[in-house]
Amino acid sequence: xxxxxxxxxxxxxxxxxxxxxxxxxxxxxxxxxxxxxxxxxxxxxxxxxxxxxxxxxxxxxxxxxxxxxxxxxxxxxxxxxxxxxxxxxxxxxxxxxxxxxxxxxxxxxxxxxxxxxxxxxxxxxxxxxxxxxxxxxxxxxxxxxxx
Numbered sequence: 001x002x003x004x005x006x007x008x009x010x011x012x013x014x015x016x017x018x019x020x021x022x023x024x025x026x027x028x029x030x031x032x033x034x035x036x037x038x039x040x041x042x043x044x045x046x047x048x049x050x051x052x053x054x055x056x057x058x059x060x061x062x063x064x065x066x067x068x069x070x071x072x073x074x075x076x077x078x079x080x081x082x083x084x085x086x087x088x089x090x091x092x093x094x095x096x097x098x099x100x101x102x103x104x105x106x107x108x109x110x111x112x113x114x115x116x117x118x119x120x121x122x123x124x125x126x127x128x129x130x131x132x133x134x135x136x137x138x139x140x141x142x143x144x145x146x147x
Contacts, residue, residue: 024062034113
């Protein structure tokens with residue numbers, strides 16, 4: 001029996017095949033969309049997935065301002081931030097955040113689904129979110145996928 005067929009192949013920075021993917025967020029539910037994007041960024045949809053390596057694709061999200069939240073989450077959900085000073089805890093709803101920075105709702109949702117370590121910080125740099133339908137990454141020849 002050929003024992004070479006049973007060897008586990010681990011990807012590394014040199015052997016990984018990174019691609020560019022476009023995801024249209026128009027009319028999609030935020031949590032379901034974010035979990036699929038996080039899976040693609042992490043590389044879990046590839047057979048060569050290696051847990052400690054950035055083997056995922058670069059994801060471009062367009063129409064992030066047209067994403068949906070179910071129920072009353074658009075008005076009642078709260079994002080919490082803290083300045084580090086006493087009394088510096090701030091709350092903002094998705095409705096207010098969408099008015100100021102339409103891309104941050106998707107960015108926060110995806111970032112929360114990535115690992116909380118140095119690999120997660122590196123993976124987050126593979127996410128590019130745009131409010132409109134235009135993006136400046138046409139030179140990378142991205143493929144469009146349905147979330």
